[in-house]
Every structure is written in C-alpha cells, then in structure tokens.
Amino acid sequence: MGMIFDIQRFCMDDGPGIRTVVFMKGCPLDCVWCHNPESKSIKSQTYLDGSKTIGYESTVDQIMQVVLRDRDYYENSGGGLTLSGGEPMFQSAFSYEVLQAAKQSEIHTCMETCGYASQEAFEKILPVTDLFLFDLKAPYSTHKKLIGTDNALILSNLAFLHDSGADIILRCPIVPGLNDTDEHFNFISDVLHRAPRILDVQLMPYHNMGAVKAERLGMPYDAPNENATKVQTLSWERQLTALLSGRQK
Numbered sequence: 326m327g328m329i330f331d332i333q334r335f336c337m338d339d340g341p342g343i344r345t346v347v348f349m350k351g352c353p354l355d356c357v358w359c360h361n362p363e364s365k366s367i368k369s370q371t372y373l374d375g376s377k378t379i380g381y382e383s384t385v386d387q388i389m390q391v392v393l394r395d396r397d398y399y400e401n402s403g404g405g406l407t408l409s410g411g412e413p414m415f416q417s418a419f420s421y422e423v424l425q426a427a428k429q430s431e432i433h434t435c436m437e438t439c440g441y442a443s444q445e446a447f448e449k450i451l452p453v454t455d456l457f458l459f460d461l462k463a464p465y466s467t468h469k470k471l472i473g474t475d476n477a478l479i480l481s482n483l484a485f486l487h488d489s490g491a492d493i494i495l496r497c498p499i500v501p502g503l504n505d506t507d508e509h510f511n512f513i514s515d516v517l518h519r520a521p522r523i524l525d526v527q528l529m530p531y532h533n534m535g536a537v538k539a540e541r542l543g544m545p546y547d548a549p550n551e552n553a554t555k556v557q558t559l560s561w562e563r564q565l566t567a568l569l570s571g572r573q574k
C-alpha cells in the first residue's frame with residue numbers, strides 16, 4: 326500500500342508524450358513556495374471547511390488498473406507513467422513496486438524527484454526508471470533558507486544518477502524575489518557543465534496557486550503573490566539552450 330492523493334490521465338507536462346501522473350503523499354523538504362502543499366504530509370488531510378480530504382491508500386494493482394487504460398495513447402505519443410508528488414522517493418519501496426509493474430507491462434516510466442533520499446534508494450529505483458525529472462531549486466547560499474536543508478545530498482545523488490547512466494532532465498523553478506538571481510542561473514549552468522549527459526533543462530515559472538491550497542488546509546504559506554515573468558523565463562531559456570547545444574558530450 327502507498328499513500329497517494331491523485332491520479333491524472335492525459336498529462337502533457339510531466340515527461341514525454343501523453344502520460345498518467347500518480348501524485349504521491351509525503352515530502353522531506355520544505356520549499357517556501359511549495360506548489361503542492363497538500364502533498365507534504367504523508368498523512369491524509371482535510372480542508373478546514375470539511376469539503377475535501379486529500380490522500381488515500383492505494384495498491385500497485387489499483388494504480389496499474391488506471392495506468393493501463395491509456396496504453397494506446399502512450400504507444401502513439403511516446404508517453405507512459407510518471408510518479409510525482411510530493412516526493413516519490415519518500416515512499417521509495419512503494420514507488421519501486423509501481424515502476425516495476427509498469428516496466429513489466431512495457432510502459433515507459435518517469436519520476437519527478439527533489440533528489441533528497443539515500444543513494445541506496447536511488448540505486449534500487451534506477452533500473453525501473455527510464456527518465457528522472459530532477460529538481461534544482463536554489464543555489465548553495467540560499468538552499469537551506471528556501472528549501473529547509475542544504476543541497477549536498479541532492480547534488481551527490483544527481484552525480485550518482487548521472488555517472489550511472491540515468492536519463493535526466495533538470496527542472497528548475499523560478500520564483501520572483503527568491504531564486505531568480507544570477508547566482509541561481511550560474512549554479513544551473515555550472516551543473517550542466519559538470520554533468521554533460523543531462524538531456525535538457527526545463528524552467529518552471531512560479532505560480533501562486535499553492536497559496537490557496539495552503540489556506541484551505543490551514544497551513545502557513547509565505548511565498549510571493551506575484552507569478553514569475555515570461556520575460557525572465559525566456560531569457561534564461563535562450564541562454565541555457567545555447568549552453569546545452571554547445572556542450573561536449
């Protein structure tokens with residue numbers, strides 16, 4: 326059994342092709358701007374007004390029954406299953422079982438991860454994960470303040486996956502006034518230089534929808550009210566695309 330809070334079909338933004346995304350409960354980090362505050366706790370939670378409970382137990386078979394409905398769409402689009410959250414590695418044994426079941430059904434597997442788990446856990450999950458969408462959220466100097474921990478374990482897991490031959494796409498949130506800095510941009514560039522097998526980098530402009538969800542749950546939320554601007558995102562995207570195409574592999 327695992328704790329999940331949603332399964333969404335026909336997703337286009339969480340890995341290649343058309344995908345079914347399983348959102349898992351529980352996260353070891355504490356990002357100031359968390360876009361899914363309802364996912365942080367491993368336990369189920371209910372909105373203050375009682376209108377909705379978030380989080381329920383599910384078996385691998387129950388998840389796979391939903392995932393397998395769209396096999397034809399995966400085959401025609403190059404899609405598959407994505408585990409998201411929360412942090413799928415927070416329930417790494419259950420995530421392994423789900424990904425393994427998908428692989429046994431010849432479905433492409435992808436995991437969005439913040440990278441914060443033991444190396445042994447990543448070592449185990451690697452053979453059943455075709456693609457990692459790996460978060461880089463903040464540079465060294467502000468990581469602890471913005472994310473709740475330093476980034477040593479995260480970077481060491483990124484290096485481990487990279488050196489083990491994993492397919493990796495970086496995902497970097499851009500949050501106005503918090504990590505939209507030259508230091509963050511240079512940090513991302515630096516990682517791309519040091520890890521030449523990384524396939525791509527995707528910038529994730531901040532939106533403040535997490536604030537509404539946090540309020541409904543009575544959770545504190547102290548992120549900006551403004552969304553990230555398209556101008557800055559496009560500027561970073563252009564520079565990073567140039568950097569990616571100029572790397573020696």
Ligand code: SF4
Pocket residue numbers: 352353354355356358359360361362364365410411412439
């Ligand atoms: S890693 Fe994701 S789920 Fe966890 S606190 Fe950060 S934004 Fe929220």
